[in-house]
Amino acid sequence: MYSWILAELNTLPPAVALVTVVVGSILAAAAVEQVGVRLLRRMSRSTENGFDDILIDELRLPLVVTVALAGVFLLTTDDGVLAALSVEAESRNALFNRPALTLLLVVWAWSLNTIVNRGVRAVKDGGPRFDFAPVFSNVWTIVLATGTVALALSIWQIDVTPLVAGAGVAGIAVGFAAKDTVANFFGGIALYFDDTYKIGDYVVLDSGEKGTVVTVGVRSTTLQTRDEVLVTVPNAVLNSAKIVNESAPKSRRRIRVPMSVAYGTDIDAFEAAVLDVTAAERLVLDGPQPRMRFRSFGDSGLNYELLCWVHSPIRAARATHELNRAIYRRLDELDIEIPFRKMDVTLAGATETVRDHSEASPGDD
Known part of the structure; x- marks a missing residue:
């Protein structure tokens, strides 16, 4: 196909061939814009995926520019129109080939970078799982920019x-x-x-x-x-x-509320009272159901632990506060004793000291 086009152009006068290539490139670029891109857009409407729309939007410009500049490479070949007009190869490269290649490189690099960045934004907006996605967008931009500069220098033989x-x-x-x-x-x-x-x-x-x-x-x-x-x-x-x-x-959080009850308490009534209070607390979830656990025999009472669930960790402290207040009031209404530590302290020699003080005469110091 390429050889056939060159052969047909060579049959024309150089000036006519030049105009033919320029006009043909412009018409081909317009056809890609008006027919090809529109057809792809129409096909993408039938899909629910938004990434194909991003591809079409961002690839439109580089495709049109590529087709439009295709005529430049037809003009600058050794068998092309410019060679027939006695334009030297170095001049053709400096004035046409290298600028065209550089423009194509920049346009394609820009479009590829935009595609990735828009895709990252779409993924990031889709959920918190992709909060680190901008990191990869930045890395891609740096790598692509570095590669573009290196290729551009290579095109200009630097x-x-x-x-x-x-x-x-x-x-x-x-x-x-x-x-x-x-x-x-x-x-x-x-x-x-x-x-x-x-x-x-x-x-x-x-x-x-x-x-x-x-x-x-x-x-x-x-x-x-x-x-x-x-x-x-x-x-x-x-x-x-x-x-x-x-x-x-999961976002829900289990909380543990420790408490004690005096020895001799009806533990069935005590457990039922605490569970009733817990069921009435709006911050506590209905499922999994709250439960009481008898943990150990303490020095002053029976050690229990209430286990229940709240919607999120930030509600744990508030729920514990409300449960402690409600449980204390309920146990006080039922005359259920909440034990506290008692300590008897005996001071050695205290009796003798008091006795000596009581037998002292009023005038003694």
Whole structure:
């Protein structure tokens, strides 16, 4: 096909062939825009996937530009029109081929980068599981930009060896200077693959910090405590720390409310009273059902533990507070004794001291 087109162009006068190639390229680009792209858009409407719309939107420009510039390469071949007009090969490359290739490279790189970035945004909006997706978008942009610059220099026959060597030395220097940032970056990627947490989860760190995850960045993760204080933790620290995610695998949280009752108490009536109070508390879930557990015989009473569930970890403290208040009132109404520790202290020599003081004469000091 390519040889046939060249052969047909060579049968024409150079000026006519030049105009034919230019006009043909423009018409072909218009056909791709008006017919091909519209046909693809119509086909994409029958699918529920939004990624095909992104591909069509972003590939439209590079496809049209590629078809429009196809005539440039027909003109600049050794058998092309420009050669017939006695234009030297180096001049053809400098004035036509290299600029056209550079333009194609930039347009395609820009479109590919936009496709990935739009896809990342679509995935990120689809759920908190992909909160780390912007990290990969940034990496893709850096890699694509670097590759585009290298290919553009190669097209213009610029020796990149000194630049590569200099970049290697600079990379080593930057790596040492920004080792913490690099560690945080890869720590964030590791946390993403481990699926340690996501935005909205309530986490507890081994250092004592605990709160709700509000932002997940390339360098750090931010927690909001119950005191509405933001705590920023580097991803490298999180990657090496012990993290308790109280919101996973489900958001509900079981709470334990310890209590004691005096020896001699009717434990059946006591357990029923506590369970009735628990069932009436709106913060406590109906299922799994609350239950009482007799844990041990204490020094002053029988040690029990109430086990029940709340909707999320951030409601645990509030639910414990409300249950303690309601249980205390209910047991007080039923005259069920809540034991407390009693201690008898005997002071050695106290009796002799009192006796000596009582026998002393009024005038003695």
